[in-house]
Amino acid sequence: MYRSHTCGELRIENVNEIVKLCGWVQRIRLMGGMTFVDLRDRYGITQLVFNIAKNKDLCEMTQFLGREFVIQVEGKVIERSSKNPDLPTGDIEMDVETLNILNPSEVPPFTIKDETDGGEELRMKYRYLDLRRTPLQKALELRHKMSQETRKYLNEKHFLDIETPFLIRSTPEGARDFVVPSRAGEGKFYALPQSPQLFKQLLMVAGYDKYYQIVRCFRDEDLRADRQPEFTQIDCEMSFVEQEDILQTFEGLAKHLFKTVRNIEFEKPFLRMSYAEAMEFYGSDKPDLRFDMRFTNITDLVKGKNFKVFDESEYIGAICVKNISEYSRKQIDELTEWVKRPQIGAKGLVYVKFSPNTSGIKSSVDKFYSADELKIWAEKCNAQEQDTLLILCGEKEKTLVALGELRLEMAKRLGLRDSKTFFPLWVLDFPLLEWDAENQRFQAKHHPFTSPHKEDFSLLDSNPAEVRANAYDLVINGTEIGGGSIRIHNSELQKKMFNVLGFSQEEAEKQFGFLLNAFKFGAPPHGGIAFGFDRWTAIFNESESIRDVMAFPKNNAGRDMMLDTPAPISQQQINELHIRCV
Numbered sequence: 219m220y221r222s223h224t225c226g227e228l229r230i231e232n233v234n235e236i237v238k239l240c241g242w243v244q245r246i247r248l249m250g251g252m253t254f255v256d257l258r259d260r261y262g263i264t265q266l267v268f269n270i271a272k273n274k275d276l277c278e279m280t281q282f283l284g285r286e287f288v289i290q291v292e293g294k295v296i297e298r299s300s301k302n303p304d305l306p307t308g309d310i311e312m313d314v315e316t317l318n319i320l321n322p323s324e325v326p327p328f329t330i331k332d333e334t335d336g337g338e339e340l341r342m343k344y345r346y347l348d349l350r351r352t353p354l355q356k357a358l359e360l361r362h363k364m365s366q367e368t369r370k371y372l373n374e375k376h377f378l379d380i381e382t383p384f385l386i387r388s389t390p391e392g393a394r395d396f397v398v399p400s401r402a403g404e405g406k407f408y409a410l411p412q413s414p415q416l417f418k419q420l421l422m423v424a425g426y427d428k429y430y431q432i433v434r435c436f437r438d439e440d441l442r443a444d445r446q447p448e449f450t451q452i453d454c455e456m457s458f459v460e461q462e463d464i465l466q467t468f469e470g471l472a473k474h475l476f477k478t479v480r481n482i483e484f485e486k487p488f489l490r491m492s493y494a495e496a497m498e499f500y501g502s503d504k505p506d507l508r509f510d511m512r513f514t515n516i517t518d519l520v521k522g523k524n525f526k527v528f529d530e531s532e533y534i535g536a537i538c539v540k541n542i543s544e545y546s547r548k549q550i551d552e553l554t555e556w557v558k559r560p561q562i563g564a565k566g567l568v569y570v571k572f573s574p575n576t577s578g579i580k581s582s583v584d585k586f587y588s589a590d591e592l593k594i595w596a597e598k599c600n601a602q603e604q605d606t607l608l609i610l611c612g613e614k615e616k617t618l619v620a621l622g623e624l625r626l627e628m629a630k631r632l633g634l635r636d637s638k639t640f641f642p643l644w645v646l647d648f649p650l651l652e653w654d655a656e657n658q659r660f661q662a663k664h665h666p667f668t669s670p671h672k673e674d675f676s677l678l679d680s681n682p683a684e685v686r687a688n689a690y691d692l693v694i695n696g697t698e699i700g701g702g703s704i705r706i707h708n709s710e711l712q713k714k715m716f717n718v719l720g721f722s723q724e725e726a727e728k729q730f731g732f733l734l735n736a737f738k739f740g741a742p743p744h745g746g747i748a749f750g751f752d753r754w755t756a757i758f759n760e761s762e763s764i765r766d767v768m769a770f771p772k773n774n775a776g777r778d779m780m781l782d783t784p785a786p787i788s789q790q791q792i793n794e795l796h797i798r799c800v
């Protein structure tokens with residue numbers, strides 16, 4: 219037996235027991251005639267003591283120990299004279315009687331502690347060492363708990379966990395496919411699934427009315443912040459359901475995870491908001507509602523007073539920011555520069571400060587508007603003393619998005635984006651289609667299998683942009699953590715949808731013939747949802763990045779630093795795959 223206990227296990231009750239431990243050397247301290255070693259495994263740390271007066275040879279052996287050596291020790295549990303209240307094992311230590319070095323270690327390239335000195339690239343290169351650190355261990359434990367609790371909840375509701383293939387044909391989720399050349403099918407390729415979308419729908423046709431899978435998906439996206447080329451979804455589908463059934467089932471899952479993983483109880487139903495409302499008042503389809511700063515449309519109120527900038531704008535919107543009326547000129551100027559950055563794209567920033575200390579109301583448009591007029595703005599925006607209105611104007615859609623960014627930035631500066639507070643909500647009624655200006659055609663906003671609202675069917679021909687979808691997203695703290703839709707289950711409607719999306723009949727037949735065909739054999743009404751498992755775990759772990767909750771992530775450029783890949787393959791492999799690299 220290598221060990222009788224783990225390094226996180228021994229307590230005062232174990233005093234006088236002879237025990238065996240194994241682990242990694244975290245720290246060695248020589249103090250007079252004693253050597254203290256902190257022994258670490260994933261369960262915790264236990265202090266070992268070697269006493270020169272008792273056993274000189276043994277104590278001298280500790281000179282050969284170094285950080286991250288793997289050792290086995292046997293000895294007696296004794297009470298510590300100076301206890302460490304910060305350590306669960308801090309009341310005891312082990313008086314070592316035998317020491318066995320199981321494997322030495324080179325000096326690690328960074329310190330393996332909660333606060334490490336290693337840069338991210340270095341830590342990724344030696345990920346197995348990074349993973350020894352407690353914050354990463356805790357993150358992977360939390361991830362494990364999330365997946366176990368997800369399974370528990372869905373299993374109880376009679377969902378079946380069914381695997382679907384990885385070597386498939388392309389699935390249209392809006393990103394590029396990773397492709398796999400096939401040796402046997404000369405010059406032909408598999409695609410890795412962007413999601414199991416088509417398979418889960420086929421499972422519904424097959425009668426497996428509740429399906430789930432915690433499954434890897436692959437998307438060859440331009441690597442924007444915090445995306446990974448491979449990531450995990452909690453993928454689900456149900457038959458004989460309407461949107462309401464899906465929302466209730468998965469709100470239940472969310473509440474279960476909040477309760478079991480974070481010990482937070484949501485008694486009331488989650489807030490629901492339409493896409494149109496989210497855009498109009500928060501400038502985002504994933505509003506962060508941990509704080510207010512809802513937009514007020516002041517277009518009608520402020521136009522026609524000879525202020526050209528406003529008069530020429532389609533839309534003028536304000537956010538009311540609490541307690542910043544003491545912002546200096548310099549701070550406002552800096553904020554103005556911030557909104558003018560190309561990523562935000564505003565032309566300028568108008569402010570109105572309601573300050574108790576200075577002359578009362580102060581604004582950048584004093585020349586055009588009287589104090590009384592500004593007071594009316596304040597009323598409309600619910601601004602009180604000490605508040606400041608920040609106003610952007612221009613073309614409506616762009617201005618809403620810019621205001622949305624400004625709202626998030628102000629919340630960040632004011633410390634309102636607290637990772638320990640959670641605000642979940644459903645965003646509903648997304649548009650079915652969005653205009654792709656580059657290719658001059660409509661694209662599915664969610665994916666081509668999403669059903670339109672019944673009431674909007676007739677608009678499909680006359681005004682496709684206005685058609686609402688039976689699609690929904692679950693948003694937590696400004697992050698979309700899941701989304702899905704009620705699907706089309708009628709082959710004629712599905713054909714029509716492909717047609718609206720600009721697929722010729724042959725193309726649709728070629729790419730999705732199997733689905734259109736399946737729909738002819740008794741497809742039940744169905745719908746589903748998929749959650750970004752890494753992202754959800756990161757939010758629960760209060761991590762900035764999904765990399766923090768993945769055992770072996772890739773870096774921001776999609777490289778695996780440890781395996782040093784993507785990497786070339788041999789000419790022989792290339793030949794076998796019938797490929798030529800240029």
Ligand code: ASP
Binds near residue numbers: 415454701
């Ligand atoms: N397949 C969709 C996605 O990956 C989710 C769904 O519609 O269920 O985004």
